[in-house]
Amino acid sequence: MTDAPAQTRDLFSKFDPLINEREALLATGVRDPYAIVMDQVLSPTRAIIKGKETILLGTYNYMGMTFDPDVVAAGKKALDEFGAGTTGSRVLNGTYQGHKEVEDALKEFYGTSGAMVFSTGYQANLGIISTLAGKGDYVVLDADSHASIYDGCGLGNAEIVRFRHNSVEDLDKRLGRLPADALKLVVLEGVYSMLGDVAPLPEMVAAIRKHPNCMILCDEAHGMGFFGPNGRGAYEEQGVEGEIDFVVGTFSKSVGTVGGFCVSNHPKFEILRLVCRPYVFTASLPPSVVATAATSIRKLMHAGEKRAHLWKNSKRLHGGLTDLGFKLGSETPQSAIIAVILTDQMQAVAMWQTLLELGLYVNMARPPATPAGTFLLRCSLCAEHSDEQVEQIIGMFETAGKATGAIA
């Protein structure tokens, strides 16, 4: 390889503004929020970071399944029996018994006739959106959609139309302006991951159904496990199960491992296995991963107590932070995500670092991942956070907030 000179203009020059911004920030002596290493992970809620035991409040481990003994045992058994990986595509040599078992578990969990497992949640959106909506079709999406939804639009050939975040009126208006005979895929998310706010799905579904030729996809990445009587997601809790054509989800949040999926009752759903490029042209999940996912999904069907404790945690943290004077992403505790909105990057990094030094890890998020150019600290709760841990967390926010001037 060549040793490229650092100063000349090349393909990296477009990143110079970001490089300079990061260098200026790190020159103030703060730690890099995007370079954390978990040296040891003790449980779903505790890890060792730079020698310090730290409470984890910035994972998507909502149901705390990562260390569940049955889940771990299933993974070990599959690793022994089926080996480390499949080295193959799902449509060639990469479908093992375990892949069928996890798809069966999903069909039972969601009560659908079809389930398709992808190697990540990102690829599930990429594949389903780009494949379903073709040339001349329309994808209609919420402006605050996850990057995987936008990238699914980018990969495909459909016309892309955005509506203002969670605005039923804006969605209705835009659908009304599209050609009636055109086929449309409307993409919604049950829970939006940056602010933790929930979509008004019944109102949105009613608006969509006024217009012809629309199918609805609902991403339940942040809703699976603890919304609705069966933990299917916000769409189940809000009673619109019969109206959603496709549910996309992930194994990397409540399920506690990695992988993505789409479930549907569409009679032709199976054909997607042959035409969906992000499904066909990549290696399938390792046997140990699908075994842990299948075990976890089946346990999540009967996790009522965990769900109840997660909601209790969310309500307590939301109330505690509100009482301290923090500005939060949603006025009420709507999900397991609680976003603390800060004024700028310096304040956000200062808060983040102070919390880390006190022994609390949260996510720092910044534009373009965040809506409306905000800087925020995203807290995601776990069903395994104890009541004591939640009180400790509130105490650390009070200390850090006062130390950095974020609260009076």
Place this chain on the structure above:
Amino acid sequence: MTDRTAIFDSVAAQIAPFNKKDVALTEATTFAGDLEWDSLTVMDFVAAIEDEFDIIITMNMQAEIETVGQLVDAVAKLKG
């Protein structure tokens, strides 16, 4: 006043609240370069234009529109 002039004037009126630096508007004014709009401003502005003219400017079309003149042409075509 031609239709195109009328559209230009309406577009200019929609740009005004987002034109924080009072940049003088011509056909050649660019949204990213001259007006220095970020992606969030662009999104709000596009929604305002769509509602003003009762049209849809898809993200595919938006990617091709760099100047005020190009936007006026696109609106004229979409209004058809």
